[in-house]
Amino acid sequence: MSEKKNDFEKLLEEYSDMDFEIHKREKSLKASEQKDLFSMPAGLPDHTLDLHGLLKDEAIRKVETIVKELKVRKITKLRIITGKGKHSHDEPVIPQAVDSLLITLKRSSFIRHIKWENRTVKSSGFVDVV
Numbered sequence: 249m250s251e252k253k254n255d256f257e258k259l260l261e262e263y264s265d266m267d268f269e270i271h272k273r274e275k276s277l278k279a280s281e282q283k284d285l286f287s288m289p290a291g292l293p294d295h296t297l298d299l300h301g302l303l304k305d306e307a308i309r310k311v312e313t314i315v316k317e318l319k320v321r322k323i324t325k326l327r328i329i330t331g332k333g334k335h336s337h338d339e340p341v342i343p344q345a346v347d348s349l350l351i352t353l354k355r356s357s358f359i360r361h362i363k364w365e366n367r368t369v370k371s372s373g374f375v376d377v378v
Contacts, residue, residue, distance in 0.1 A: 328374060
């Protein structure tokens with residue numbers, strides 16, 4: 249029960265932070281520009297990062313490094329292939345760790361959108377980041 253509550257608290261906190269950031273940006277945008285705040289850009293990613301074969305700590309370091317350099321590398325959309333964890337002995341480790349890191353990086357304004365392939369971390373093999 250406490251795990252579900254903790255997940256809910258994280259989700260609520262994420263949406264509260266998003267709401268505040270969106271509200272701040274909305275004030276400075278025209279109505280026609282505001283719709284872009286809520287949608288993931290269409291099309292293929294500019295860059296793909298495949299984490300297959302990496303350990304959790306290696307994967308996290310790679311994701312953090314490239315996400316923090318998105319603007320410098322002129323990458324507007326990044327696809328991170330986490331895999332679904334089918335070869336893990338227990339629960340998939342990398343997708344959950346990447347999701348936690350991406351939420352933190354989003355709060356720090358390194359990224360604007362996080363979109364998992366099948367809408368949830370557990371059923372997805374990759375995530376798109378803008």
